[in-house]
Amino acid sequence: MKQYDIVIIGGGPAGLAAAVSAKKNGVDSILILERDKELGGILNQCIHNGFGLHTFKEELTGPEYAGRFIDQAAKLDIEYKLNTMVMDIRADKVLTAMNREDGLFEIQAKAIILAMGCRERSRGALNIPGYRPAGIFSAGTAQRLVNMEGCLPGREVVILGSGDIGLIMARRMTFEGAKVKVVAELMPYSGGLKRNIVQCLDDYGIPLKLSHTVVDIKGKERLEGITLAEVDSKGRPVPGTEEYYSCDTLLLSVGLIPENELSNGMGVEMNPVTSGPKVNESLETNIEGVFACGNVLHVHDLVDFVSEEAAAAGKNAAVYVKTGVGKRSGGHDIVLKAVDGVRYTVPVTINPEHMEDSITVRFRVGNVYRDCYVSAYFGEERVIHRKRQIVAPGEMEEIKLTKEQLMQYADLQEITVKIE
Amino acid sequence: MEERNLTCISCPMGCPLTVVMNGAEVVNVSGNTCRRGEVYAKKEVTNPTRIVTSTVRVEGGSADMVSVKTKEDVPKGKIFECVEALKDVIVKAPVHIGDVIISDVAGTGVAIVATKNVE
Numbered sequence: 001m002k003q004y005d006i007v008i009i010g011g012g013p014a015g016l017a018a019a020v021s022a023k024k025n026g027v028d029s030i031l032i033l034e035r036d037k038e039l040g041g042i043l044n045q046c047i048h049n050g051f052g053l054h055t056f057k058e059e060l061t062g063p064e065y066a067g068r069f070i071d072q073a074a075k076l077d078i079e080y081k082l083n084t085m086v087m088d089i090r091a092d093k094v095l096t097a098m099n100r101e102d103g104l105f106e107i108q109a110k111a112i113i114l115a116m117g118c119r120e121r122s123r124g125a126l127n128i129p130g131y132r133p134a135g136i137f138s139a140g141t142a143q144r145l146v147n148m149e150g151c152l153p154g155r156e157v158v159i160l161g162s163g164d165i166g167l168i169m170a171r172r173m174t175f176e177g178a179k180v181k182v183v184a185e186l187m188p189y190s191g192g193l194k195r196n197i198v199q200c201l202d203d204y205g206i207p208l209k210l211s212h213t214v215v216d217i218k219g220k221e222r223l224e225g226i227t228l229a230e231v232d233s234k235g236r237p238v239p240g241t242e243e244y245y246s247c248d249t250l251l252l253s254v255g256l257i258p259e260n261e262l263s264n265g266m267g268v269e270m271n272p273v274t275s276g277p278k279v280n281e282s283l284e285t286n287i288e289g290v291f292a293c294g295n296v297l298h299v300h301d302l303v304d305f306v307s308e309e310a311a312a313a314g315k316n317a318a319v320y321v322k323t324g325v326g327k328r329s330g331g332h333d334i335v336l337k338a339v340d341g342v343r344y345t346v347p348v349t350i351n352p353e354h355m356e357d358s359i360t361v362r363f364r365v366g367n368v369y370r371d372c373y374v375s376a377y378f379g380e381e382r383v384i385h386r387k388r389q390i391v392a393p394g395e396m397e398e399i400k401l402t403k404e405q406l407m408q409y410a411d412l413q414e415i416t417v418k419i420e
Numbered sequence: 421m422e423e424r425n426l427t428c429i430s431c432p433m434g435c436p437l438t439v440v441m442n443g444a445e446v447v448n449v450s451g452n453t454c455r456r457g458e459v460y461a462k463k464e465v466t467n468p469t470r471i472v473t474s475t476v477r478v479e480g481g482s483a484d485m486v487s488v489k490t491k492e493d494v495p496k497g498k499i500f501e502c503v504e505a506l507k508d509v510i511v512k513a514p515v516h517i518g519d520v521i522i523s524d525v526a527g528t529g530v531a532i533v534a535t536k537n538v539e
Contacts, residue, residue, distance in 0.1 A: 038482075047487035047535065049471045061473055063487050064534035067517050147475055150485045175474055177504045195429040199470065202427065203496070389453065390433045 005321045007031040007095055007109035009086050009262060012041020014294025015115035016069035017307040020416075021314030022113075023076045027321050031107070032073075032080035033097055039073070039080060040066030041117060042140070045147045048168055050082065050195070054304035065303060088235055089266040091287055111258060111289040111317040112275065113309065114263055118256040118295040120165075126254060130217030132226075139165040139253035143172070152176050154249025158226055160214050161185040162190040162197070164301065166253020171200035173251075180204070181245050184212040184228050186235060189368050191255070191394050193301060214250070215242065223248055256299045263292070273344040274298040280333065281350040281359055282316040283309065293318050298346050298362070305362070335410050341365050341372075341419035343393075350415070352406040360398050361417065368392045369419050377416040378409050391419065421447065426464055430456040435527050437461045469493035472502045476521060481513025481538040491531045501526035510520070514539045 005027050005392045008015045009036030019030050021113065038044065045052070046062030053059060056068065057273050062347045073080070084099040093112055098104045103163035120138040126197040137153055142352075143165060145151045155178050159166045170350055183201060188211050201208050215237050230241035258276040260268070269286040276297040279286040292381040293313035294306045329355035336345040345363045367392050376399055384399055391397055399417065406412065421442055428435040433453060440448040441462050449461045460505050471493055475485040494502055511521060515538045522532040 017496075030421075042535070047475060047489075048473050059471065061487060061489055061535040064517055067537065107475075147487065148483065148485055150475065150477060194427065194434040196432075198427050198429045410495060 001094070001106050001108050002076075003029075003108045003110075004031045005109070005125030006031075006094075006113060007107055007245070008032045008109045008113040008115055009089075009095075009327060010034065010041065010082055010117055010294075010296070011036070011039040011082075012115065012117050012294065013043055013069065013115065013303050013306050014296070014313075014392040015113070016039060016066070016073055017310035018113045018115055018291075018293055018314035019078045019080075020069065020072045021311035022318045023078055023314075025315045025318035027318040030078050032078065033084045033086050033095075034080060034082050035085045036397050037082055039070050039082070044153035045140070045144045046168075047147050048172075051303050054272065054302070055307055062303075069307070074186050081376055086262060089262050091266050093289065110321050111291065111309075113313055113317050114260075114268075114285070114290065114292040114296050115294050115313075116262065117261045118258045118299055120252070121255040121257055125251060126160075126252070128214050128217060130226075131220050132216070133222050135220040135248050136217070136252070139163070139251045140170045142169055142249075142251050142335040146172055146176060152178060153251075154178065154247070155224075156181065156247040157249045157251060158214075158228075158245050158247045159251045159253060160207060161252055161254035162183060162192050162210075163253035163255060164192040164196050166251060167189065167192045167200040169251055169253070170206050171204060172176070174206070178249070180206050181393060182207050182209055182228070184209045184214065186211070186213045186231060188254045189392060189394070191253075193394060218244075223250055226250055256295065256403070258296045258299065260296060264295070266290070268292075271344060271348065273338075274346070276346075278348045280347050281355040283313040283347065284316065289320050290316075298344070298364075299383045301394065305396065308360075309362075334406065335414050336361065337416045338363060338417050339416055341367060341369060342417045345417055350401070350406065352395055354408070355403055355406070357404075358400055358402045362396055362398045363417060364396055365391045365393055365419055373420045375418050375420050376401075377418070379414060380414055387418075424465055426461055428452060428460050430454075430460050439465050441465060468496040470496055470499060473505050474500050474503055475512055476506050476509040478515060478538050479510055480510050481515065483536075483538045486511065486538045487535045488532050490525060490528070490536050491533050493515040494525070494528045494530050498526050498528050502528070502532070506532065523524045 011032045043062035043066035051065040056211040086097045093109045157180045215229045218225045225246040229237040277292045291313040300395040312363045331351045333349040343366045374386045424439045426437045437451045449458045473489045478486045515534045519534040
């Protein structure tokens with residue numbers, strides 16, 4: 001059986017940044033396993049710009065951003081296998097994978113970095129009544145068809161859900177000559193970034209209908225039209241508000257789900273809120289030497305933060321391989337609790353003895369809050385109290401904690417993060 | 421006097437901005453909660469620009485399409501002319517990031533460059 005110090009599952013932005021960082025931190029034996037025919041992951045189909053402002057201080061397109069990391073990985077001679085599907089990972093870090101050249105094979109790893117990313121929620125998750133004709137796509141599928149395969153999925157388009165991919169596709173389909181009639185969003189606020197609403201919808205006069213959803217789908221072979229209706233505060237359609245739109249294409253941009261079948265199979269403990277692994281300050285899961293980063297851990301809005309997080313995971317995996325000591329031993333864990341508007345935190349525990357000088361705790365809120373404070377309580381004491389004019393579910397939030405700060409509270413058991 | 425309404429994109433606040441204009445001159449910006457809103461509004465009403473991204477076909481390469489962008493911002497009003505100019509363009513592989521596809525698109529003086537390597 002082949003052996004590697006670090007095996008990384010996924011060659012997208014998270015996997016690439018983790019590999020580069022692990023190599024720079026002194027581990028040579030690294031293998032990336034990627035199921036697609038090229039490295040770069042979802043960035044390859046995200047041809048729009050706006051990536052890399054934090055990482056490279058310039059605005060790049062998705063393929064350019066991926067290209068920067070692919071170049072770095074090539075310069076560092078990082079080994080990878082394409083067209084390779086990982087079938088199973090055991091808790092003792094034996095991976096089973098397959099591809100056309102090697103057939104079915106096993107690899108023993110000392111450390112594993114989970115970087116599988118996420119996938120889109122599909123129609124099945126939404127309970128939309130009506131027929132199941134052709135012409136209903138997830139926004140990401142349409143993005144791949146248009147940008148990579150050069151096909152236009154349809155000419156008259158309605159988009160359900162105002163996630164960023166849906167907004168980006170509204171503009172993209174417009175460029176390709178399609179008519180995007182409306183974007184409908186179930187919630188009273190958009191799930192996408194403000195910038196995308198202005199530059200993808202407003203610029204082209206595409207209406208965004210908040211608190212609206214699709215209540216009927218018409219067409220048997222091919223989609224012929226959909227009916228939109230307004231919803232009340234509980235998300236129930238309001239009778240009498242139905243409006244019919246003829247269209248041949250319905251795109252769904254209704255959320256992303258971390259892809260954790262492999263993690264579940266090996267016994268990684270999951271956070272039901274993020275659908276991603278529970279990790280400590282080192283981005284290590286409950287299984288020693290198994291780390292997670294990027295969208296498989298929790299869905300990000302900005303790839304720059306994925307790269308940053310993945311670099312930390314890569315470094316921590318390198319330290320684990322070199323010292324052979326799990327971060328799970330010694331010291332004590334402080335549990336992070338998310339309450340009052342904060343839906344979750346990553347990480348969920350911090351061991352002050354094992355952390356770097358400072359740590360970024362990332363989280364999302366459950367609603368739009370104006371003129372509020374982001375607060376962190378160390379036990380009963382409020383230590384962080386930061387004024388915010390607005391926080392919204394579509395934009396990830398963060399607080400920074402320092403080792404020095406945490407060391408001052410010797411027996412601290414719990415940190416509560418909340419919106420006040 | 422003419423009034424224009426915008427949404428600021430400088431931060432997640434998304435302040436609703438009202439710009440009062442006298443011809444091409446900005447007389448007043450209101451609705452913003454910080455200075456960035458004013459800067460954004462002035463640029464957006466006097467000279468709105470965007471990077472345009474799209475794809476063109478590739479012949480004989482490892483992929484059928486290569487992604488491209490305008491090397492710099494182009495005036496907002498020129499977006500569709502840029503997209504139109506790319507419609508029938510076919511390039512031969514290999515193509516590399518930064519390769520010029522069109523040197524001056526739609527009379528903007530801005531080049532269209534490849535944003536992906538296709539071997």
